[in-house]
Amino acid sequence: MITIKDVARVAEVSTSTVSRVVRKQGKVGKACRAKVQKVIDELGYRPNINAQALVSKKSNSLGIVIPKVSMPFFGTLACGAEEATKENNYRVLISNADESEQTELDAIDSLIQHRCEAIVFHSVYNNDDTLCELAEKIPGLVFINRFIPKIAHRCVWLDNNLGAQEATRHLISKGHTDIAVITRENINTDAQVRLDGVRTALTNAGIKLIDSMVESASTADMEGGREAVRNLLKKGMKYTAVLAFNDNMAIGVIHELNAQGIRVPEDVSVIGFDDLLIAVACLPELSTMHYPIREMANYAAKLAIELSENSSSSVRTHLFMPHLVERDSVSEAAVIEARAS
Amino acid sequence: MITIKDVARVAEVSTSTVSRVVRKQGKVGKACRAKVQKVIDELGYRPNINAQALVSKKSNSLGIVIPKVSMPFFGTLACGAEEATKENNYRVLISNADESEQTELDAIDSLIQHRCEAIVFHSVYNNDDTLCELAEKIPGLVFINRFIPKIAHRCVWLDNNLGAQEATRHLISKGHTDIAVITRENINTDAQVRLDGVRTALTNAGIKLIDSMVESASTADMEGGREAVRNLLKKGMKYTAVLAFNDNMAIGVIHELNAQGIRVPEDVSVIGFDDLLIAVACLPELSTMHYPIREMANYAAKLAIELSENSSSSVRTHLFMPHLVERDSVSEAAVIEARAS
DNA sequence: CTGTTAGCGCATTCAA
DNA sequence: TTGAATGCGCTAACAG
Numbered sequence: 170m171i172t173i174k175d176v177a178r179v180a181e182v183s184t185s186t187v188s189r190v191v192r193k194q195g196k197v198g199k200a201c202r203a204k205v206q207k208v209i210d211e212l213g214y215r216p217n218i219n220a221q222a223l224v225s226k227k228s229n230s231l232g233i234v235i236p237k238v239s240m241p242f243f244g245t246l247a248c249g250a251e252e253a254t255k256e257n258n259y260r261v262l263i264s265n266a267d268e269s270e271q272t273e274l275d276a277i278d279s280l281i282q283h284r285c286e287a288i289v290f291h292s293v294y295n296n297d298d299t300l301c302e303l304a305e306k307i308p309g310l311v312f313i314n315r316f317i318p319k320i321a322h323r324c325v326w327l328d329n330n331l332g333a334q335e336a337t338r339h340l341i342s343k344g345h346t347d348i349a350v351i352t353r354e355n356i357n358t359d360a361q362v363r364l365d366g367v368r369t370a371l372t373n374a375g376i377k378l379i380d381s382m383v384e385s386a387s388t389a390d391m392e393g394g395r396e397a398v399r400n401l402l403k404k405g406m407k408y409t410a411v412l413a414f415n416d417n418m419a420i421g422v423i424h425e426l427n428a429q430g431i432r433v434p435e436d437v438s439v440i441g442f443d444d445l446l447i448a449v450a451c452l453p454e455l456s457t458m459h460y461p462i463r464e465m466a467n468y469a470a471k472l473a474i475e476l477s478e479n480s481s482s483s484v485r486t487h488l489f490m491p492h493l494v495e496r497d498s499v500s501e502a503a504v505i506e507a508r509a510s
Numbered sequence: 511m512i513t514i515k516d517v518a519r520v521a522e523v524s525t526s527t528v529s530r531v532v533r534k535q536g537k538v539g540k541a542c543r544a545k546v547q548k549v550i551d552e553l554g555y556r557p558n559i560n561a562q563a564l565v566s567k568k569s570n571s572l573g574i575v576i577p578k579v580s581m582p583f584f585g586t587l588a589c590g591a592e593e594a595t596k597e598n599n600y601r602v603l604i605s606n607a608d609e610s611e612q613t614e615l616d617a618i619d620s621l622i623q624h625r626c627e628a629i630v631f632h633s634v635y636n637n638d639d640t641l642c643e644l645a646e647k648i649p650g651l652v653f654i655n656r657f658i659p660k661i662a663h664r665c666v667w668l669d670n671n672l673g674a675q676e677a678t679r680h681l682i683s684k685g686h687t688d689i690a691v692i693t694r695e696n697i698n699t700d701a702q703v704r705l706d707g708v709r710t711a712l713t714n715a716g717i718k719l720i721d722s723m724v725e726s727a728s729t730a731d732m733e734g735g736r737e738a739v740r741n742l743l744k745k746g747m748k749y750t751a752v753l754a755f756n757d758n759m760a761i762g763v764i765h766e767l768n769a770q771g772i773r774v775p776e777d778v779s780v781i782g783f784d785d786l787l788i789a790v791a792c793l794p795e796l797s798t799m800h801y802p803i804r805e806m807a808n809y810a811a812k813l814a815i816e817l818s819e820n821s822s823s824s825v826r827t828h829l830f831m832p833h834l835v836e837r838d839s840v841s842e843a844a845v846i847e848a849r850a851s
Numbered sequence: 852c853t854g855t856t857a858g859c860g861c862a863t864t865c866a867a
Numbered sequence: 868t869t870g871a872a873t874g875c876g877c878t879a880a881c882a883g
Contacts, residue, residue: 173860183870183871184862213647217859219561219624219861220860220875237589239588262602281556283559391790450791525877526853528877529877564859564875
C-alpha cells in the first residue's frame with residue numbers, strides 16, 4: 170500500500186506538501202500542486218483513514234446501532250441516516266444488535282473503539298437509566314424511536330399516541346364501533362403508548378374498549394397477527410375492524426381472516442402501522458399509518474453530528490408525526506350481524 | 511478519551527503490558543494482569559481501533575458495496591455477510607452505491623482508504639474488465655451475484671439459468687403451456703440468463719416461446735410488473751401462467767391481474783424469483799424460486815476474508831442453486847378458452 | 852514475565 | 868509557499 174512518503178519522494182516534495190494537496194487546504198504553489206496531484210494519480214495513492222483519524226483525533230464517522238439491517242424498517246432507517254452523512258463526508262458504521270441488553274452495549278462499545286463521534290442508537294433492550302449514563306459519556310449519541318424525558322433533546326421519536334388515535338378515528342369515521350386491537354406481549358413502550366392512543370380516541374367517540382377485544386400476540390410479526398386472530402375467534406369475539414400494532418401483524422391478520430373465509434375489507438377492515446413496503450405488496454393493499462423513519466433517521470444523524478461537534482445542549486424537541494395512508498384494507502363497516510350469522 | 515498510557519501510568523506498568531492484557535496474548539503475570547484489568551475497567555479504557563489498525567497494518571474490517579441497504583434483498587445480503595464476520599471478529603462497513611459506475615468505484619475507494627482487507631462487491635454498473643482490474647489490485651475482493659470467467663474463483667453467484675428452468679418446469683408440470691414471461695428492459699445479465707433458462711425448459715418440453723409472450727418492463731419493480739400485464743392485455747395475449755423476473759414484478763402482476771378481475775391462481779398462475787419477505791405478505795402467497803442470498807453473502811464474506819489472508823488463488827468455484835418454494839400463486843392450468851371467453 | 856525502543860501514516864506546529 | 872520536527876495511540880521486536 171503506497172503511503173504519503175512514497176508520493177513525497179517521487180514528487181520530490183515534503184510529506185507536508187502532499188498532505189496539503191490531498192486535503193485541499195493550506196497554501197500550495199500551483200505548479201507544485203499539479204506535480205503532486207499527478208504523482209498521486211499515477212501511484213494511485215489513497216490516504217490511510219486510520220492514520221488520519223489517529224492524528225487528527227476525528228474519525229468523521231457515524232455509527233448506527235439497530236436490531237438488524239435485514240429488517241426493512243431498519244434498513245430504511247440505516248439508509249436515511251446514511252443519506253444525512255453525504256454532505257458531511259462522514260463514514261457510516263452499522264452494528265446489528267438484536268439479542269440482548271449486552272449485545273447492544275457491545276455494539277456501542279465497538280463504535281466507541283472506532284472513535285465514532287456521532288451515534289444513532291435504536292435501543293430495544295436497555296432501560297432509560299443505562300441510556301442516560303451512556304448519553305453523558307458520549308456527546309454525539311442520539312436515540313431514535315425512544316423518548317427519555319431526562320435527555321429529551323437527544324431523542325428523535327414518533328408520536329405513537331396521536332398516530333394510534335388517528336388510525337382509530339379513521340376506523341370510527343368509517344362507521345366501525347366493534348374494533349379489535351392486536352398488540353404484542355411484553356408490551357414495550359411503543360405498544361403501550363399506542364394502546365393508550367386507541368383508548369383515548371375510542372373514549373372520545375363514546376365507544377368503550379372491552380378488554381377481551383384487545384389481543385396480545387407473542388411475536389410482533391405475521392404469525393403473531395394470525396395467532397391473535399385465532400384467539401379472537403376462540404373467544405367468539407365479533408368485530409368489523411382490526412387495528413394492528415404494526416404492518417407485519419396486520420398482514421398476518423389479513424391472511425388468517427382470509428383463511429377463515431372472512432373477506433378484507435368487505436367483512437372486516439384492517440389497519441396497520443409503519444407503512445413498510447409489504448403494506449403495498451399485500452392484496453388488498455394495506456391502509457396504515459406512515460412512519461417517517463427515513464426522515465427521522467436522517468434528522469437523527471444530523472443531530473448526532475451536530476451534537477458531537479458542538480455539544481450545546483439545545484433545548485429543541487424532536488418529535489415526528491405519522492400520517493394516515495389510505496389504501497384498500499379499510500372500508501365502511503359491514504353490519505356485524507350479517508357477518509356473524 | 512483515555513489512552514493506553516493513562517492505564518499504564520495508573521497501573522504502574524508499561525504500555526506494552528497493558529497492550530498484552532488488552533489483546534489477551536503474550537505472557538503476563540497473573541497478579542499483574544488482574545491489576546491492569548482493574549484499572550482498565552475503572553477508567554473505562556477502550557483501545558483505539560484506528561491506532562491498532564495503523565500499527566498492526568490490519569484493519570480487520572470487511573467492506574460491503576451494495577446498491578442500497580433499504581432494499582430487503584440487499585439488507586439480507588448485508589446481514590449474511592455480517593454474520594460471517596462474527597467468528598473472525600471483523601468489523602463491517604456498508605457502502606451504498608446505486609447510482610452509477612462512478613459511485614460504485616467511489617465506494618470501493620472509500621473502503622480502500624479504510625484499509626478494509628476484505629470486500630464483498632455487488633456491482634451493477636461496472637463491466638467485467640473494470641472489475642477484473644480491481645480484483646487484481648485487491649486480493650480480498652469478492653464479487654457476489656456476478657460471474658466473471660477470468661476470475662471465477664472470486665465470484666459467488668447463482669445459477670439463474672437452472673433456476674429459471676426449474677420455475678418453468680414447475681409451471682409446465684401444472685399443465686401450463688401458455689406461459690407469459692415478464693422480464694426487464696435493458697436486459698442485464700441475470701435477466702438474459704433467466705430468459706435463456708425459460709427457453710431451454712420450454713423447448714425441452716416441446717413448447718415454443720412466442721416472442722410476443724415475452725414482455726419487458728422499464729423497471730423491475732411492482733409497477734413494472736403491472737405495466738407488463740397491461741401491455742400483454744393490449745396485445746391481446748392469452749396465457750394461463752406468468753413467470754416474472756423477480757418477486758416485486760410478480761406481485762405487481764398479481765395486483766394488476768386482480769385489478770382486471772382475473773383471479774390468481776384460479777385463472778392465471780404466477781411465479782416469482784428471489785423469495786423476499788414480500789412473497790409471503792402477498793395474498794395469495796407467492797410461489798417463487800428461493801434465492802439463498804443470506805447464505806451466499808455469508809459464504810462470500812468468508813471467502814473474501816480468506817483470500818485477504820492467504821491469497822492462494824484457489825480454483826474452487828462458488829455456484830449456488832435456487833430452489834422452488836411452492837406457495838399459493840400457482841395451480842393447475844385452467845382451460846384457456848374458459849378464461850378468454 | 853516485563854520494560855524500552857522504534858516506528859505505523861499522517862497532520863500540524865514552527866521555521867525558513 | 869515549503870520543509871523539518873513532533874507526536875497521535877498503539878504494537879512489535881528486542882532486551883533484560
